[in-house]
Amino acid sequence: MIAARYATAVVLALVLLPLPAAVTLKISCDGSVYTANGTFQANLDLLAAALPANASASPSGFVTASVGAAPDQANALALCRGDTNASACAACVAAAFQDAQQACPQDKGVAVYSDACVLRFAGIRFLDFLQGDQWLVSELVPVVDTATGSVNASDAWFRAAVTAIFTALVDRAVAATNETRKYFATGEMDFDPKLYGLAQCAPDLTPAQCQGCLGQLFRVTELRYLSARPLSLWTSAFVVWCSLRYGVSPFYEGRAMLQLAAPPAPSPEATITPPIPESGAGRKRTAAGIFAGVACSVVLMFLLSVCLCFRFRRRIKATENDHSLEKIGRAHCAIFDLPTLQQATEHFSERNKLGEGGFGTVYKGILSDGQVIAVKTLLGTTGHGLQQLHNEVVLLAELQHKNLVRLQGFCPHQNDTLLVYEYIKNGSLDNFLFDDSRGLNWEQQYNIILGIAKGILYLHEDSSMRIIHRDLKANNILLDDDMEPKIADFGLARLLEEGHTQSRTARVVGTLGYMAPEYAMHGNVSPKIDVFSFGVLALEIVTRRSNCSSNDHSTVNLLSDVWDHWTKGTISQMLHRLDGYARNQALRCIHIGLLCVQQDPGHRPDISAVVFMLTRDSMELRPPSQPAFFFGREPPPASRSNGQSSYLYDQSDFVLQQSFSVNGITLTEPYPR
Template structure:
């Protein structure tokens, strides 16, 4: 055979192999792009270009964006009758890119699979999407639920059943001990031919540990008859799910590894890839997906080719990187990709001209600027080289990891001659400039105020529960809430924020710094801070939004010196006496829904209760705000933490004073104004 013939022969074989490889990956992509199951609701339809469709499109884009960064999110858009509620959940082991891709596909599929339907539920391998015009957020019902089973059977059913129950129970315990309510596991030595069984469980993160336990255990204890003896199976539910296989189907290492003594199997088990899954509804109504048919046709035809390229596939398979633990210095050094040159910022801000100055606070000034690509930015320039640098590091480490629509986005940092942080520019400045101005207050109708309350709650919920790191803000106040072009709120200024470890619930400081009037009493008096101290500050904000009054200044009551005094004397009495609407900001007139205002007032009063354990978590607050079906408890009398409380306390009795109270007062008796001890900017970016 001539060299040219050999070359053509080799080229032909290479092209053939590439064609077969393309077929293999095309079939894999086809399978991955298909929903595992879908259920279209029965709550009615909407028309094209309607308000409901507009709200639904906004909701889907928001869910996809927020869940891809946090793994789970809930959102409500619009008002009845065009209210649409939704949630999105990604499998706990997938990365941000896979999560976003799955949810984008789900958003598109929902409009094709359930066209003009007001309700839909779609399950995918990597994600779960649900929306409805009915209030379902906070529900613990797992209906509808779907069973998917492998058609191949195990070789040792009794031993397999025991090991599976052991594996799923152990994995469930691991999941309920996690904030994400997700865990994977494996148990070794099932049989010599199939040595390992793999499992996965996941609940919606808003379920409590006991609710998650009850939901998942109901999926496998006992195992449904349909799944008995099958090599693999899963149950897809509205709030919890589980899966098991004889092969590894999740990314990265399992969170739990178990082992048992080996027993010999009687016969080898068939390869799981050759057995397409079957699906049956466990409850509710749905339509059987065509995925099983596609798998039955495509997979057998490419099984042999799959074996040839098995090594390549294993090599190319993307795995989630193992967690990396860094020191604070390493975190600072790892942000080289977002470093800004001083010269760039000088040009952007016209050399920090007074015309571009947005405001000035305790650590320096904030300037507006334009990058060469036209993007508007806000530059926080730290003048104090000591405390300013410490604040920069704190804010950089924390905020660089956070991505949420209700948090101001950190764009970069400058570490040259002067230390600066660069943020997105938020055009409508801070909430306090609108809320406490009689004329600008008219720009905040009730619908906008309600949206602001909800947005702050969702941003705070993300910090406390949904982000990869648990953060206590410690300086939540109206001047640190910025409003974008659509008046959506964004929480800013993380200079005082504290990072909590996974199991940490509270901390203590010897140096209380913050804004008096927003401080929880246990923080102001004893330096104890927790998520509940942020909840207290949120409650103060809610009451400010409702009344249009600052947490300082003169009020009608002679004895009321700050907002909490006002609440305890006037708002509390009027709410208890059924006349709470009398405290509503007069600029609203009668243009509001009384039930919504009363609900928000009750939530605000719950948040400012004196005992931290009586205050709700932000998960509960978010559910109470987004769902009228969630009951709101009756609050006790609010905490009293006014400036009057400290007027007559001797300075020498430092145990009765917040440590930060002495910073401005020297040796005088302390009669503090709300902003005297704040180290945050007094003006927005």
């Protein structure tokens, strides 16, 4: 991940024991490289020499600094935990610089999250993002990890305790009124086990920004872990601007600033009062009464059973073959019956068919109340148990984002499952992208690229469960009335495949031309396969050309053509009548797209970094290297003997071609950054 909003809003790490002050929790690299022994490195060395002492001398343990001038200016921020002493603060910042340069050599932008301090340096002026017109708290994206366990209290009581301590900590931290504006608070709650908490913001934030930053971390923690099982006993969430933590053992120095009482326990369940012992005669009368009552009850129950048996015999027989999912509770999504969907789609008639993909066929339907829906019939069976399938659908239905198609429910029927989505009137992106009669202007194209990236970011990092789409392509991107993109079919690979939590799969699902080589060839699953697909989509949207439309094996595909123009400095030839700012923006999108389709997954940026690069024109992008190529069956004659590998695509198979290369000319057509 990278600087500023996305790179800074990155990560946390958890343990079950207090951490030593110098323990590094997370290091995030931007991927933008500087020249060894050059001006930027000299400026960075000056910062590394000055910041530890300056941070330790600051009353708030906070320092920012800039050295040099653009494009070699180095900018840095260091924030020590509010309870660390001067020597511990200086040691932590100095160690963070060393860790950063060891983990990310020659990287212009690095964020280091340690237990006792946070360090961020970059070649861009990331502190400018605190300006009122730049600050967007909703785009702070922490990645939360936790340690789980059990407690002596009910889950609801523990969640209430964590919520109470977080609320008190945020209020206390934001209330800083001293001149140093040291937004820092620690708390201890008398609970079983005891709860400890900490909240902190960088002093450069306004009180409202601090409140928003901590509130965002609170919402993410609450969404992901305070409403899930098993319970999270320790959570530590960091972004550069703020941090929020709780745990069942202390992780800060000294006495807590807040001493809190536990919230009231849930009301105990009603108990039955034992009867008062009776005398001997009373016991006999009671026994006789009980015997008579039991006898009458047995006779009555027998008669009722006979009547019910005859009355409902036909109904029971008629429902013997019903799918057992019908007996599962409705939960958070609707369970539709098959006749309702048959009537809505006119028995899945061809004229209501909207499209067909790797997971099944989609039909338009109109419910009896007039609501328009889209019904997807899944191909094959799921392999999951009934309750597991129901749980998966419920989780998918809970995902809400403006760039995702909303899943409204499902219909179980024998061995088939039908999913019910909201209906998107404009249909899929490919209908507009590759049809000259239904053109898009550049503003719409750019907003579609950015919206797709934000939707993927939600699936990868913001949702209650991490989802890797695996089949991102133009006809899985729908456009609403405002031409806002909505990702469809999210979570279907997860829903349909057993063992979806594994890092490798035996069943590859997706579309050739959009599939990352490591996934298509070896079944390796990671978020970077979606980044690759996004890169292909971005290049398709900018150039208005499809990467998999041609069956002519003598013609190179889009990735090859883009790279050829890029290396020759003629990339503008692939743009459609753009000039000025729109042209520069389009060139930047091509640059980002090429970074996303690199052969090595490790060289592709995280999707959070992609969103940041798209929204910050001032950020310098590293040069792309040769992407994963997909040609026809005949490889091009050019080759060299450096052992470089490249992937070739022939519409039916993947071939690993050794010693393939292109002319190593650098880009000669610069554009403003």
